[in-house]
Amino acid sequence: xxxxxxxxxxxxxxxxxxxxxxxxxxxxxxxxxxxxxxxxxxxxxxxxxxxxxxxxxxxxxxxxxxxxxxxxxxxxxxxxxxxxxxxxxxxxxxxxxxxxxxxxxxxxxxxxxxxxxxxxxxxxxxxxxxxxxxxxxxxxxxxxxxxxxxxxxxxxxxxxxxxxxxxxxxxxxxxxxxxxxxxxxxxxxxxxxxxxxxxxxxxxxxxxxxxxxxxxxxxxxxxxxxxxxxxxxxxxxxxxxxxxxxxxxxxxxxxxxxxxxxxxxxxxxxxxxxxxxxxxxxxxxxxxxxxxxxxxxxxxxxxxxxxxxxxxxxxxxxxxxxxxxxxxxxxxxxxxxxxxxxxxxxxxxxxxxxxxxxxxxxxxxxxxxxxxxxxxxxxxxxxxxxxxxxxxxxxxxxxxxxxxxxxxxxxxxxxxxxxxxxxxxxxxxxxxxxxxxxxxxxxxxxxxxxxxxxxxxxxxxxxxxxxxxxx
Numbered sequence: 242x243x244x245x246x247x248x249x250x251x252x253x254x255x256x257x258x259x260x261x262x263x264x265x266x267x268x269x270x271x272x273x274x275x276x277x278x279x280x281x282x283x284x285x286x287x288x289x290x291x292x293x294x295x296x297x298x299x300x301x302x303x304x305x306x307x308x309x310x311x312x313x314x315x316x317x318x319x320x321x322x323x324x325x326x327x328x329x330x331x332x333x334x335x336x337x338x339x340x341x342x343x344x345x346x347x348x349x350x351x352x353x354x355x356x357x358x359x360x361x362x363x364x365x366x367x368x369x370x371x372x373x374x375x376x377x378x379x380x381x382x383x384x385x386x387x388x389x390x391x392x393x394x395x396x397x398x399x400x401x402x403x404x405x406x407x408x409x410x411x412x413x414x415x416x417x418x419x420x421x422x423x424x425x426x427x428x429x430x431x432x433x434x435x436x437x438x439x440x441x442x443x444x445x446x447x448x449x450x451x452x453x454x455x456x457x458x459x460x461x462x463x464x465x466x467x468x469x470x471x472x473x474x475x476x477x478x479x480x481x482x483x484x485x486x487x488x489x490x491x492x493x494x495x496x497x498x499x500x501x502x503x504x505x506x507x508x509x510x511x512x513x514x515x516x517x518x519x520x521x522x523x524x525x526x527x528x529x530x531x532x533x534x535x536x537x538x539x540x541x542x543x544x545x546x547x548x549x550x551x552x553x554x555x556x557x558x559x560x561x562x563x564x565x566x567x568x569x570x571x572x573x574x575x576x577x578x579x580x581x582x583x584x585x586x587x588x589x590x591x592x593x594x595x596x597x598x599x600x601x602x603x604x605x606x607x608x609x610x611x612x613x614x615x616x617x618x619x620x621x622x623x624x625x626x627x628x629x630x631x632x633x634x635x636x637x638x639x640x641x642x643x644x645x646x647x648x649x650x651x652x653x654x655x656x657x658x659x660x661x662x663x664x665x666x667x668x669x670x671x672x673x674x675x676x677x678x679x680x681x682x683x684x685x686x687x688x689x690x691x692x693x694x695x696x697x698x699x700x701x702x703x704x705x706x707x708x709x710x711x712x
Contacts, residue, residue, distance in 0.1 A: 244513025244515040247510060248408065248447065248475070255368045255385070260404070264404050266402045267368055267405055268368065269298070271368070272300075273353045273369070274302075275301065275304050275331070275371070277306065279301065283337075283395075285399075299398065300342075300360075301342045301343070302342065302356055303327075303328045303332075305651075306323075306324035307652075308659060309649045312346075313346075315344075315346050316328060316329055328345065348625045354371075354376065354378040354462075354591040355594060357369070358378075358379065358381070359627075363386075365382050365484060365510050366503075366510055367385070369386040370393070372388070372394045375388065375591050375674060377473070377474070378466040381462040381476075382461075383478060383479055384477070386475060387405075408443060408475065410445060410517075411521075411522065412447045413523075414521070414524070415452035415526055416526065420528075421711050423530075424463075425460035425463035426689075427691055429464050429466075430534070430539065430542045430689065433467065433540050435524065437472070442472040444473045446468050446471065447478070447479070448461070448465070454481065461478045463593060465477070466592045479510060480507045480510035533545050533578050534688055534690070535549045535572060536569075538566070538677070539674070545706045549572060549574050551574045569686070578688070581704045582702060583670045583698045583699070585618065586671075587655070587671040587681070588619070588672050589620065589622070590623075600634070601693050603639045606645070612702030617646065619645065619654065621650065628649065645699070655671075655675075663682035665683060668686045669686065670688050670690055670699065671688065676688065
């Protein structure tokens with residue numbers, strides 16, 4: 242009998258039943274909630290007189306609509322009336338139904354996909370859902386983690402199960418050794434360029450190879466975070482000692498004998514040596530350059546030392562989407578990105594706002610200054626605890642001395658749902674995960690890149706090859 246993949250193991254461990262229509266019910270170990278996709282779910286419970294099935298399986302936090310300045314004012318500090326209502330509604334719903342909440346003034350508040358692993362709420366072997374597509378982030382800790390819709394949020398609250406269909410298995414192996422200046426953000430962008438934003442549709446992607454095993458859990462989260470941008474539902478990395486070291490000592494992680502028992506099980510969370518994958522992809526990282534997007538989709542990406550492809554080299558026969566992206570971005574086919582002037586810089590988001598990211602940025606910008614032509618450069622930590630740690634380590638002082646704005650935690654400029662937005666035609670070097678039209682503000686132009694690439698752009702005022710600064 243052939244061995245099982247990590248995804249198959251997690252699936253079968255949590256399978257409740259297969260329904261007559263071919264869909265399945267999966268047991269869900271953890272649901273994370275935020276202010277945008279939960280109101281209708283709580284309304285549904287209220288309408289039918291239902292209660293959450295397992296209160297301790299849920300945790301809520303406001304993150305999308307919250308401001309990243311003047312946090313000390315709490316709810317009244319939110320100037321936008323809609324955002325203020327969203328955050329208040331989450332607090333009211335959690336109070337009514339007894340769901341634990343990290344509110345605006347809680348030191349543990351942060352981006353939902355940062356606080357889950359940080360708190361030990363994300364544990365190997367779990368199934369995890371959230372009403373947010375980037376829930377795939379949590380797969381870095383050998384979990385099956387998926388974004389779900391609002392009606393599904395209600396279903397999980399009421400039944401602790403998710404109605405879903407089994408995915409196919411894809412393994413992406415990164416071969417070689419990471420060159421200087423190349424990190425997890427470059428790896429995932431390179432994969433998306435290779436297979437496109439629909440290449441992973443219908444799959445769970447397991448990341449493997451010596452490169453992945455050498456990555457920290459934080460870097461693995463970056464890989465898994467943008468799995469959804471490749472079209473896949475879930476991204477996973479096998480459990481190993483790196484995972485174990487990350488989990489130990491987390492506030493909600495097991496301790497003592499319970500931890501020992503858990504680790505015995507966690508050691509099984511890998512694909513068997515004879516497991517069969519539906520699709521195998523290999524990427525050699527030896528000559529990989531820092532990746533930068535040029536268009537309005539994460540698949541529109543090139544090495545920083547390259548040129549925007551010609552229309553003749555479009556991914557499909559329809560060149561209209563490529564031309565539209567070029568028009569929107571104010572660029573032309575064949576144009577290099579090196580030297581392209583930047584108006585704003587955003588370092589943050591659930592993709593790149595952890596302490597490891599901030600340390601790398603601080604190392605690069607210490608003793609430097611944000612370029613005069615950069616109108617705004619903001620650094621937004623992924624949680625209140627990340628912020629406190631960065632301040633204790635002296636990183637925040639480095640950022641401020643260099644001319645960056647040091648903010649409170651939240652989703653911030655990743656999406657135009659709070660005070661941090663781009664203006665029309667403003668060009669931004671961003672560490673977030675999406676570069677869609679208007680994603681960061683109406684008419685805003687977003688170039689996705691790694692934290693150190695964004696930091697280099699801030700210091701030089703234009704897109705720069707960070708490798709030149711590391712010599």
